[in-house]
Amino acid sequence: MTPAEMARIHAAAFPNRRVWGVDEFAGLIQDTRVTLAHRPHGFALARTVVGEAEVLTVAVDPTHQGQGIGAAVMAALLAQTPAQTAFLEVADNNLAAIALYQRCGFATVGHRRAYYTELDGTQRDALVMRLNLSTDDPASLPKA
Numbered sequence: 001m002t003p004a005e006m007a008r009i010h011a012a013a014f015p016n017r018r019v020w021g022v023d024e025f026a027g028l029i030q031d032t033r034v035t036l037a038h039r040p041h042g043f044a045l046a047r048t049v050v051g052e053a054e055v056l057t058v059a060v061d062p063t064h065q066g067q068g069i070g071a072a073v074m075a076a077l078l079a080q081t082p083a084q085t086a087f088l089e090v091a092d093n094n095l096a097a098i099a100l101y102q103r104c105g106f107a108t109v110g111h112r113r114a115y116y117t118e119l120d121g122t123q124r125d126a127l128v129m130r131l132n133l134s135t136d137d138p139a140s141l142p143k144a
């Protein structure tokens with residue numbers, strides 16, 4: 001998937017957020033710490049530092065949401081990421097994403113007040129979610 005396609009999908013999926021530019025995506029996928037998983041119409045990015053992966057973003061084209069693409073890219077991302085644990089922040093009103101992450105095994109471990117500022121200035125709290133990727137219990141890991 002090209003940086004331009006990622007930027008297009010991301011802007012469509014996050015209409016209330018700052019746009020991530022094509023150059024930003026190009027820089028991320030050149031970063032050796034960054035893992036990209038993609039399917040037609042959707043992608044996910046994570047950056048791993050000392051065994052801990054931060055899920056940077058997950059986005060599915062709004063015209064193709066609800067078809068299993070988000071679940072597929074998250075499962076692929078978590079399978080590819082060279083990390084023992086993964087964490088992410090998600091707006092506390094983003095029920096679709098929270099449900100997706102819970103389905104992947106993430107659990108809420110914290111809150112961040114006013115973490116996101118939408119384009120209209122509205123501030124949103126974030127949940128911090130974490131997943132243990134160690135293979136102690138492989139049955140608990142999502143299937144790619």
Ligand SMILES: CC(C)(COP(=O)(O)OP(=O)(O)OC[C@H]1O[C@@H](n2cnc3c(N)ncnc32)[C@H](O)[C@@H]1OP(=O)(O)O)[C@@H](O)C(=O)NCCC(=O)NCCS
Pocket residue numbers: 013014042057058059060061064065066067068069070071072089090091094095096097099100101103
């Ligand atoms: C969140 C997002 C990535 C989900 O992708 P998707 O392809 O629509 O999701 P899927 O069809 O694979 O569904 C996977 C799971 O997500 C959850 N889910 C997806 N859409 C949902 C909705 N509208 N309401 C509640 N749960 C939802 C469900 O748990 C679902 O599993 P199920 O079908 O077994 O119930 C997508 O909605 C999106 O791009 N949203 C905008 C960007 C965003 O919010 N990204 C995450 C920011 S942290």
